[in-house]
Amino acid sequence: MSSKQTIVTGEHITKSIADSLQYISYYHPTDYIRYLSSAYEREESPAAKNAMAQILVNSRMAAFGRRPICQDTGLVVIFAKIGMSVQIDSAQGLGDLINEGVRQAYLDPYNPLRASVVSDPLSTRRNTKDNSPAIVHVDLVPGNEITFIVAAKGGGSENKARFTTLNPNASVSDWIVETISTLGSGWCPPGLIGVGVGGSAEKAMLMAKEVLNEPIDMFELLARGPASPEEELRIELYQRINALGIGAQGLGGLTTVVDVKVETFPTHAASKPVALIPQCAANRHIKFTLDGTGPAVLTPPDMSDWPDIEYDSTSSTNARRVNLDTLTKEETATWRAGEMLLLSGKLLTGRDAAHKRIVDLINVGQPLPVDLKGRVIYYVGPVQAVRDEIVGPAGPTTSTRMDMFTEKVLAATGLFAMVGKAERGPVAVEAIVKHRAPYMIAIGGAAYLISKSIKSARVIAFEDLGMEAIYEFEVQDLPVTMAVDVEGNSVHKSGPAEWRQRIMGRL
Incomplete structure (x- = not known):
């Protein structure tokens, strides 16, 4: 047994979490x-290739601009492996130290991140304003270091x-593939799938969440071949999921997942708990170790790993320009599913909380604070603007949550x-x-x-809702794809049906 004891200060933990x-x-x-x-180089579906191009260009822009990849800057999840020879020098508990790091990160004036966490999930759902508290998982391990995995x-x-919970002899692969085929694209593929098998209900879910943070190595695994049942399952799921043809953003294509991760644990003889957790295209996580010498040193990545892709939505000869300020029902009726549009003019925003308030006002016969007649609404909760920005990152949110409204x-x-x-x-x-009333998607x-297409922004209703307030954006050539037309x-x-058939025809 090592007698060496490491002292890690609370300040170093907080700073490392924030950084x-x-x-x-x-x-x-x-x-x-x-x-x-x-995957972008291999992709044959024009719609999926366009979506991946936007994601890759966005990633490079975010890295150089040091602004969020996605407007949903995430619920913070921490895995802490604490060496049993480590002493944490602090009057605060580990959770408090971590949550202070979360607060500092999300309130950083140079790169404020969107606060998405609400307290009291059953009733008021009031925003905590700083994205705390984090979800923290702690494991005591041998050693004199603390290893953190930080994810959003x-x-x-x-x-x-x-x-x-499957019967012991049931197929994990069949359940995973069938389930993914029902999930739609709200999880923002192409991403990863984490699978936990065994243990208990909570253990399986924890494994599926944690394994998502492992390095992506599917090509290496395919090249050398599987060395365990878990690796056999990974390859099988990677191939079967991609054969579904869901593709980038659910538009149909060759790549739905870039990797599948599987973790197992002993379980009861009568049980086979199985957990599935998707990881979106943002895929935000990092691993670092504190050894008592100071806070984590995080080295910027080599930007040569990013492909040099030029994306200009206005260069597409197939895109139809739309003037939102002169829009008519007759024009929107001519839009067809799969068509690319470039939107310019005044665009309203509104998502979950705003929709609920609108419907509540309609139900009691009260006037709305904004006239929606003849307008187009964008489901978005943007990040706070900084410096000379008109608005912070402003990507779309999952639309199915608005279906009930x-x-x-x-009608109203x-x-x-x-x-x-x-x-x-x-x-x-x-x-x-x-x-x-047709429906379009942004990537x-x-x-x-997307935020670079927004030329002005002002809050016009429900200011108290923060990022969920109703804004009026002035947009120029905002690229969207027609998703559901008036028919x-x-x-x-x-899209997925076409590409599933194409893929199956090659097998």
Whole structure:
């Protein structure tokens, strides 16, 4: 047994947490960039290739601008492996030290991050204003160091986490593939899938979450071949999931996942707990060690790992320009699923909390604070602007959360169209067809790039909701894809179906 004792100060823990959260807000892990770049080169679907180009260009812009990759800067999740020969020199507990680091990171005046955490999840859901508290998992291990894994998990992918307990002889692979086929694209592929098998319900979920932070190595695994049942399952799932044809942003294509990670643990003879957690295209995480010599030193990545891709939405000869200020129902009726549009003019914003308030006012016959008739609404909660920015990163949020409000809003307001992320559910599609109000998508994972299309921004209603307030944006050539047209045709159905058939034809 080592007699050496390491003293790690509370200040070094707090600073390291704050620095790491800032770091992962604007730097993608380089392994993900290499794998996504390879997928971009191989991709044959024009829509998916365009989506990946936006994600890669956005990533490079965020790295140079040191601004968030995605407007949803995530729920903070910490895995701390504390050596049993370490003494933490602090009057505060570990959770308090970590949460102070979260506060410092999210309130950083040079790169403020979006506060998305709400307290009292059952009723008031009041924003904590600083994104604390973090979710902290602690493990005591031999040694005289503390190893931290710091991750920021977006709501779109977190909401797609799933768990089941299979019969002992049931196929894990079949359940995973069937489940992913039902998740839609709200988790922002192309990303990763974490799988935990065994233990208990909470252990399986914990394994699935933690294993997502392992290095991406699928190409290496395919080259050398599997050396364990877990690696066999990884390869099988990687191939079967990509064969679904879901593709980038659910538009249909060759790559849905760049890797699949699997962790197992002994379990009860009567059980087979299985957890599935997707990781979105933001893929924010970092690992560092504190050994008592100071806070973590985080070295910027080598930007030569980023591909030199030029993206100019206005250069597309197939894109249709749309003037939002002169829009008519007759014009929106001509838009077709899969078509690329460039939006210019005045665009309203509104997401979950704003929609609830709008519907509450409609239900009691009260006037709305903004006239929605003839307008287009964008489901977004932007990051706070800094310096000379008009608005911070402003990518779309998952639209299915607005489905429950769609019929009421369209019927009562005369709203012309909607912009968000991922597919719409049957109730929303029915309302879209009934009211002939089409739905478009912007690319999730391209928030900083999208913000450059916004030329002015002002809050016009529900200012107390913070990032969920209603803004009016003036946009210029904001690139979107028609997702559901007025006839109910959906690119999220036609795209994956086409590419699933193409892929199966090659097997």
